[in-house]
Amino acid sequence: MPIVNIRAAVAADVPLILQLIRGLAAYERAPQEVIISEEQLLQDGFGDRPLYECLIGEVDGQPVGMALFFPIYSTWKGASIHLEDLFVMPSARGLGVGKALLKQVAAIARERSCARLQWDVLDWNQPAIDFYHSLGAKFLDEWRIMRLTGEALTTLATGVVHAG
Amino acid sequence: MPIVNIRAAVAADVPLILQLIRGLAAYERAPQEVIISEEQLLQDGFGDRPLYECLIGEVDGQPVGMALFFPIYSTWKGASIHLEDLFVMPSARGLGVGKALLKQVAAIARERSCARLQWDVLDWNQPAIDFYHSLGAKFLDEWRIMRLTGEALTTLATGVVHAG
Numbered sequence: 001m002p003i004v005n006i007r008a009a010v011a012a013d014v015p016l017i018l019q020l021i022r023g024l025a026a027y028e029r030a031p032q033e034v035i036i037s038e039e040q041l042l043q044d045g046f047g048d049r050p051l052y053e054c055l056i057g058e059v060d061g062q063p064v065g066m067a068l069f070f071p072i073y074s075t076w077k078g079a080s081i082h083l084e085d086l087f088v089m090p091s092a093r094g095l096g097v098g099k100a101l102l103k104q105v106a107a108i109a110r111e112r113s114c115a116r117l118q119w120d121v122l123d124w125n126q127p128a129i130d131f132y133h134s135l136g137a138k139f140l141d142e143w144r145i146m147r148l149t150g151e152a153l154t155t156l157a158t159g160v161v162h163a164g
Numbered sequence: 165m166p167i168v169n170i171r172a173a174v175a176a177d178v179p180l181i182l183q184l185i186r187g188l189a190a191y192e193r194a195p196q197e198v199i200i201s202e203e204q205l206l207q208d209g210f211g212d213r214p215l216y217e218c219l220i221g222e223v224d225g226q227p228v229g230m231a232l233f234f235p236i237y238s239t240w241k242g243a244s245i246h247l248e249d250l251f252v253m254p255s256a257r258g259l260g261v262g263k264a265l266l267k268q269v270a271a272i273a274r275e276r277s278c279a280r281l282q283w284d285v286l287d288w289n290q291p292a293i294d295f296y297h298s299l300g301a302k303f304l305d306e307w308r309i310m311r312l313t314g315e316a317l318t319t320l321a322t323g324v325v326h327a328g
Contacts, residue, residue: 021239021240024239025240030240033240033241034239034240035240035241036238036239036240036241036242040242041239044237044242044243051235051237051243052237052239068237068239070235070236070237071215071234072234072236072246072248073208073215073216073232073234073248074200074248075185075188075198075200075205075216075232075248075249076185076189076194076197076198076199076200077197077199077200078200078204078208079208079215082236084236084237084238084239085239102320103320103321103323106312106317106320106321107321107322109317109321110317110318110321110322115313116311116312116313116317117311117312117313117317118309118310118311118312119309119310120304120307120308120309120310121307121308121310122306122307122308123306123307123308124306129310132310132312135312135316135320136312136315136316136317136319136320137310137311137312137316138310138311138312139308139309139310140284140308140309140310140311142286142287142288143284143285143286143287143309144284144285144286144287144303144304145282145283145284145303145304145307145309146282146283146284146285146293146296146301146302146303146304147280147281147282147301147302147304148270148280148281148282148296148299148300148301148302149279149280149281151300152299152300152301153270153273153274153280153281153300154274155300156266156267156270156299156300157267157270157271157273157274158271158274159267
């Protein structure tokens with residue numbers, strides 16, 4: 001039986017992390033959206049004030065997946081964790097790597113007294129939704145995500161504010 | 165004309181911040197969900213490694229609202245900001261405080277080279293949705309939020325993992 005192992009990512013994993021980010025983006029039908037570089041990932045994740053943390057999932061010593069997450073904050077419940085990416089290479093599916101990664105993130109959330117572990121899922125990604133539901137995760141049915149980016153963000157940041 | 169001013173929150177604002185959190189939770193029809201304490205907010209926001217940042221909106225020198233936010237990370241675009249709470253007391257609406265708060269968060273996002281400013285909105289909160297749309301914010305139509313909490317989180321964190 002293949003041996004699944006979960007370990008913390010180190011700086012030398014950055015090329016692998018970017019490969020997995022690209023693999024997930026392709027699965028999510030948005031490969032062109034990945035503009036992040038290895039240099040940026042290294043700086044953002046492995047400097048003095050990391051913006052994210054990452055776990056690597058291995059099968060028989062070979063890296064095949066990752067969970068990338070960071071702290072968030074609930075003004076109702078306090079410290080929480082957001083899981084940004086959970087991905088296992090297609091060739092290594094069905095061995096429990098994804099669940100082992102998520103379990104480790106859940107354990108970290110508990111260690112840090114986090115009330116919530118949450119993430120976003122594509123509404124058409126039924127295999128993922130079924131998997132998450134099987135673990136007891138729930139949709140936040142009433143909530144929707146909004147985003148300000150590009151020109152609209154710049155305009156708001158730099159424009160004159162009128163009352164109303 | 166009333167003078168609107170935005171300033172960074174300080175530790176002495178914690179009672180006000182909790183009052184505004186409760187005001188927003190009541191508006192969101194979930195006042196019983198707020199279990200956070202002043203002590204926790206103080207520790208989490210004003211220690212060595214703050215889990216959130218907060219801006220206070222004032223009208224004629226009186227605090228009437230806040231924007232509470234923290235850094236998040238996009239594996240596609242890099243550093244970003246999540247706006248957790250934006251709230252203005254009902255008595256101070258219509259003076260542009262909410263927009264001034266959001267503008268300041270947007271300016272901070274730009275200063276920090278963030279690609280995205282995002283937040284969650286209740287699907288029935290049409291006045292907020294209209295306001296956000298007027299600023300150029302867009303819904304992430306395909307994405308839904310999932311959460312693991314309470315017993316399900318503990319079970320995943322501490323249980324035995326089976327493959328598959």
